[in-house]
Amino acid sequence: xxxxxxxxxxxxxxxxxxxxxxxxxxxxxxxxxxxxxxxxxxxxxxxxxxxxxxxxxxxxxxxxxxxxxxxxxxxxxxxxxxxxxxxxxxxxxxxxxxxxxxxxxxxxxxxxxxxxxxxxxxxxxxxxxxxxxxxxxxxxxxxxxxxxxxxxxxxxxxxxxxxxxxxxxxxxxxxxxxxxxxxxxxxxxxxxxxxxxxxxxxxxxxxxxxxxxxxxxxxxxxxxxxxxxxxxxxxxxxxxxxxxxxxxxxxxxxxxxxxxxxxxxxxxxxxxxxxxxxxxxxxxxxxxxxxxxxxxxxxxxxxxxxxxxxxxxxxxxxxxxxxxxxxx
Numbered sequence: 001x002x003x004x005x006x007x008x009x010x011x012x013x014x015x016x017x018x019x020x021x022x023x024x025x026x027x028x029x030x031x032x033x034x035x036x037x038x039x040x041x042x043x044x045x046x047x048x049x050x051x052x053x054x055x056x057x058x059x060x061x062x063x064x065x066x067x068x069x070x071x072x073x074x075x076x077x078x079x080x081x082x083x084x085x086x087x088x089x090x091x092x093x094x095x096x097x098x099x100x101x102x103x104x105x106x107x108x109x110x111x112x113x114x115x116x117x118x119x120x121x122x123x124x125x126x127x128x129x130x131x132x133x134x135x136x137x138x139x140x141x142x143x144x145x146x147x148x149x150x151x152x153x154x155x156x157x158x159x160x161x162x163x164x165x166x167x168x169x170x171x172x173x174x175x176x177x178x179x180x181x182x183x184x185x186x187x188x189x190x191x192x193x194x195x196x197x198x199x200x201x202x203x204x205x206x207x208x209x210x211x212x213x214x215x216x217x218x219x220x221x222x223x224x225x226x227x228x229x230x231x232x233x234x235x236x237x238x239x240x241x242x243x244x245x246x247x248x249x250x251x252x253x254x255x256x257x258x259x260x261x262x263x264x265x266x267x268x269x270x271x272x273x274x275x276x277x278x279x280x281x282x283x284x285x286x287x288x289x290x291x292x293x294x295x296x297x298x299x300x301x302x303x304x305x306x307x308x309x310x311x312x313x314x315x316x317x318x319x320x321x322x323x324x325x326x327x328x
Contacts, residue, residue, distance in 0.1 A: 018046070042072050079095055084121065180196055217247035224254070226248065265278050
């Protein structure tokens with residue numbers, strides 16, 4: 001450039017680096033700017049939030065306020081999301097108070113951010129209050145409340161809001177169904193979970209993802225329906241992950257199903273050979289079944305540090321059949 005770049009040029013560069021995922025470079029460029037405006041601050045705050053740097057985003061927001069720059073709605077929504085991730089309720093309430101003072105009619109993004117904040121921090125009544133006051137709601141607003149309610153043990157209420165969401169004509173997405181399945185799991189509503197899991201693709205055209213199968217594995221495991229869960233996994237269109245097999249292992253420990261637990265353990269160790277928690281769980285399962293030789297074998301493996309050795313040093317059976325040892 002023939003002359004020194006102005007704030008608009010700097011902002012364009014910061015924005016470009018953020019969009020390219022190079023937030024660290026954007027942050028360095030931002031810190032070197034001779035002059036900044038509200039756009040500069042908002043761009044780097046939102047960029048840090050998007051990159052998964054919530055502490056940095058909140059810190060920059062505080063600096064922005066100290067330097068008397070007025071945050072826009074995008075910046076406020078990003079900071080609320082960061083506060084929710086961090087569980088920083090006090091800071092989130094501080095942002096909420098700022099919204100009250102400056103936004104008499106907050107848009108749907110700010111309302112969603114506030115619902116998400118209170119729901120994730122366990123302030124369920126506050127989340128419901130903000131939700132009811134929202135002049136406009138979209139699927140993200142509903143999701144924030146439903147998932148928050150489900151995660152904090154309010155499964156029945158979460159399901160009530162889900163049915164109200166459908167009655168209001170809002171199309172659910174994968175996150176909605178994740179929250180609903182968690183709600184069913186926490187309340188033991190197996191039949192409802194089966195129906196909702198089936199309706200995802202059949203009625204709502206929402207594809208089932210690993211996280212949904214994981215919720216079903218957890219729910220069926222909790223209910224002692226281990227065989228049904230294993231049959232579901234056999235029919236999955238993708239390989240199970242640690243969440244899916246972890247749900248099976250937890251259910252097996254609860255209901256003392258040693259054979260299925262061995263299958264789950266083999267798969268978990270294939271996914272992460274360094275997971276000593278699998279060995280601990282199997283030792284507990286064997287102890288509950290009074291299989292003391294197996295307990296001793298597992299303890300020996302743990303003492304020898306086998307869970308920390310290279311994955312290539314062990315041969316792990318992956319076939320879905322019962323009765324084989326964890327490691328061969």
